[in-house]
Amino acid sequence: MTPELTLYDLAGADAALRFSPHCWKTHMALAHKGLTAETIPWRFTEKEAIGFSGQKLVPVLVHGEHVVSDSWQIACYLEDTFPERPSLFGGDHARPLSQFVNAWADTTLVPVLARLLLPEIHDLIHDKDKDYFRATREKRFGRLEDLPAGYADRIAELRAALLPLRQTLGKQPYLAGSAPGYADYSVFGMFMWARCTSPLALLDADDPVYAWRERLLDAFGGLARRAAVRPAAQAA
């Protein structure tokens, strides 16, 4: 019998709020493989709780004696450990190409989205995380209170950055082709980060990216659509 899977998963003050883009990549990858993990809510400052992983960031996956950190490494671990289950990549050649898509999401979308989401995230995280969060994020993105003035420009910038995704999704339903794969999840995680934390409308409803996001929200029985979001957005 396969050992249980445990996932350390970034949480807000409300432990039900799981908003990390990288943890969402892993949630979707687990669902794709038909696997269930026990999730442990983890806050930014709980570095000692994942010290056994040899680094300080989530997601961290524990599977029996195996400890894997970094969402890309977790995807590769799941693919190689459960080869009989649906493939996350779809073959040896698709894996390196998926790595490029993952890098594109991380390097192109994270910086734009961070400037759109960090102030709201600051309001949603545990009190004990707030000083750490502000100090580390402001070093990179500037004062949190100054960011909202740039939201309209950042949304325009995000929509422009999504052009290669938009153009591709105009020709095929998913990045991975006719069905979603890890390349899709690596980008979709970014949108879950936004969905869980922000009331901003990032996409026009007639954008092919919007329709793709809707399909992924519905995937795996609506796993992502059911996820807890910020209270104000729930009420809206």
Added chain:
Amino acid sequence: MTPELTLYDLAGADAALRFSPHCWKTHMALAHKGLTAETIPWRFTEKEAIGFSGQKLVPVLVHGEHVVSDSWQIACYLEDTFPERPSLFGGDHARPLSQFVNAWADTTLVPVLARLLLPEIHDLIHDKDKDYFRATREKRFGRLEDLPAGYADRIAELRAALLPLRQTLGKQPYLAGSAPGYADYSVFGMFMWARCTSPLALLDADDPVYAWRERLLDAFGGLARRAAVRPAAQAA
């Protein structure tokens, strides 16, 4: 016996100068398949010469009764018509992912590179093309004479835009993995556009993208490295 292949290929005033990024994608794809095409030098204004293709741009590939335009469609045609030869994509799942990489190159790199290359290209093309070229390009990118003042900023912008490629190539030799595939050629075509037309140094020698470009220049017996480049660059 398979019918001969003919490729309509963008040329400069010197018919030996073949600098189109999209035609270079096709040159590399043909070499990957171990195929040789007769190339017909084509100038921007020779619309009637490719009128039989139902559109106005090169590359156009003619193979017996088949006429295929658009470099992506040509890649798919070669893959499907010569399935026994080395795969350009590496499987059904890698093809849609390669389409994303191609879209990334076209939407992200073409606009930055155009602003770096158009003035030099204007000097290299056939006299009969110059009015057409200036009119169509200036509509999109502004006055050709104004572009060189922005070269330093554009090179910085290009290097920033290459971040997902750089990060991926820090982890694997090619976008397609351990050996190059069409995803690599779709990006490499952009660098051939620059190599053939411009003296600008676009990459630092310690950039993983530089080493990758070197490997692709050497691929297929140095096909790309042997290509004719602008006279000034040859002399330098």
